[in-house]
Amino acid sequence: MPATKMKATIKSVAxxxxxxxxYYATAISDIARGSGIQKASIYYHYASKEDLLFSILETTMDDLTVYIRETLEGVSDVEERLRVAIRGHVGFHLTRQKENFIANSELRGLSSQNFRAIVRMRDAYERIFQDLIRRGIDDGxxxxxxxxxxxxxxxxxxxxxASWFKPDGRLNVDEIALIYENFIISGLKQAEGAVLRPPVAALSG
Amino acid sequence: MPATKMKATIKSVAxxxxxxxxYYATAISDIARGSGIQKASIYYHYASKEDLLFSILETTMDDLTVYIRETLEGVSDVEERLRVAIRGHVGFHLTRQKENFIANSELRGLSSQNFRAIVRMRDAYERIFQDLIRRGIDDGxxxxxxxxxxxxxxxxxxxxxASWFKPDGRLNVDEIALIYENFIISGLKQAEGAVLRPPVAALSG
DNA sequence: AATGGCCTACCGTCCGGTCGGCAGATGACA
DNA sequence: TGTCATCTGCCGACCGGACGGTAGGCCATT
Structure with missing residues (x-):
């Protein structure tokens, strides 16, 4: 097996x-066993257990950010942009459930330097949403x-x-995304304010 | 120092x-040091590290459930009941931040039996909210x-x-609770549906 | 011959938990 | 009230094992 494939296998098993x-309950030897390899061989591909964790988190955050930016391309209506972003966010988190769950629960396993790196990425991602919301407020x-x-x-x-979703459950990814989407947009319009805009295309179509 | 007080100190430090x-990164010896005691003495008060964790979680869940039930007493309007519950939920989580954070991130430290016990309590608590929502739907x-x-x-x-709140931050507990409250209630009314009810007393008063 | 990919064997450390005992407070009893 | 046994709360020393990581070598491919 070529190195790159083994490396991917290890990452996937981890x-x-x-x-x-x-993270803490998983031993390197567990990952080795799952990968059909000896413990020491893990260290040929990854420098340390934390390095492995970091690699997973970094890839996930990278992919997420790229994905959401792609999703927004070409969409101009301010409300629709947020709707699209929500769908994208939910979709990504539910389809790549494991990585995202880890990204939101195992940051503790990182050294302060790696921790800061991931947080920086997360902050940049959050800013996308903050801009969308701010823009929506400005536009009324x-x-x-x-x-x-x-x-x-x-x-x-x-x-x-990502923590409770079951792929073979009652609702599929799109249905869940839609529920969230409507809930959030409605919440942002604030019922006691003027809720006068007509339903958007995305909803009725 | 009487035993009950030392026991409380240990729990608080933990x-x-x-x-x-x-949880995993904390050693029993850390807790002992923080309590001004030797490691072995911890075991006079708690049977194991997990026992200590479980004790924290159990107390938290108990207090939370009792608190929310008290909060709801005497409130009859269906929307106001949910509003009150949200305020209570947010308030409890932000004022007893540490315990609640643990309750939502360290369930992994529990044996399957203790895990089930806590999940059972959590499910019962969730059912309170589910009933409130269902009731609100039925009532229109x-x-x-x-x-x-x-x-x-x-x-x-x-x-x-509970994971980002800072007691001396920009907003206090009540302000945050109100933001959530309005957001959620608006979301439940769903902007594109018939949002015809007048603002409730709790909002305007 | 050299490199890539993996192995066996081992190390040092840390950590949850146990054991036996010790000092002071408590209480029964003469 | 003095004496002694008992209990309470804690301690120092230790154990067993797990775990992350390393050293050095083996073998197939190039």
Whole structure:
């Protein structure tokens, strides 16, 4: 087996174990066994256990950011942009459930330097949503709300799906995304304010 | 020092350390040092490290459930009941931040038996909110939404505050609770549906 | 001959938990 | 009230094992 493939296998096995048992409860020897390899061989591909974790988190954050930016391309309506971003966010988190779960629960396993790196990426990602919301407020599409608090809220909410979602459950990814989407947009319009805009295309179509 | 006080001290120190460093990263000897005691003495008060964790989680869940039930007493309006519950939920999580953070991030440290016990308590608590939402739908106060998904969403959202809230930050507990409250209630009314009810007393008063 | 990819064997450390005992407070009893 | 046995709360020393990581070598491919 070429090195790059083994490396990917290790990462995949580690992702699965970190997701199921947690980072601390997973031993390098567990990952080795799952990869059909000896413990020492792991260190040919990754410098340390933390390096492996970091690699998973970095890739996930990278992919997520790229994905959401792609998703937004060509969409101009301010409300639709947020809707699209929510769908993208939920979709990404539910389809790449394990990695995202780890990214939101195992940051503790990182050294302060690596921790800061991931947090920086996360902050940049959050800023995308904050800008979308702010833009919506400025355009009058949303009520005047606390952008920071609600952006955290929205992301947390969508992210949480990664901890309970079951691919073969009652609802599929798209259905869940739609539920969140409507809930959030309605929340941002604030019922007691003027809720006068007509339903958007994305909803009725 | 009487035994009961030392026991409380240990629990408090453990809560602080579990919150700051995480359960696995905290050694019994750390807790002992923080309590001004020797490691072996911890075991006079608690049977094991897990027992200590479980004790924290059990107390927290108990207190939370009792608190929310008290909060709801005497409130009859269906929308106001949910509002009150949200305020209570947020308030509890932000004022007893450490314990709640642990309760939502360190369940992995529990044996399957203890894990089940806590999950049972959590499920019972969630059911309170699910009933409130369902009741609001039946009464026409809320749009017809997916109760299960949105109850998870609401609780997660409010709970998340415990991971970033800073007591001396820009907003205090009540302000944050109000933001969440309005956001959620608006979300449940669903902007594109019939949002015809007048603002409730709690909002204008 | 050299490199890549993996192995066996081993090391040092840390950590949860146990054991036996010790000092002071408590209480029964003469 | 003085004496002695008992209990309470804690301690120092230790154990067993798990775990991250290393050293050095082996073998197939190039």
């Amino acid at each position: 992702t699965d174990l970190f997701y199921r048992k947690g 599409a949303f009520a005047v709300v606390d952008v920071k608090i609600l952006s955290y809220a929205i992301l947390t909410l969508c992210t949480a799906g | 809560t602080d350390l579990f919150y700051r460093k995480g 106060a809320f749009a017809v939404v997916d109760v299960k998904i949105l109850s998870y969403a609401i609780l997660t959202l409010c709970t998340a505050g």
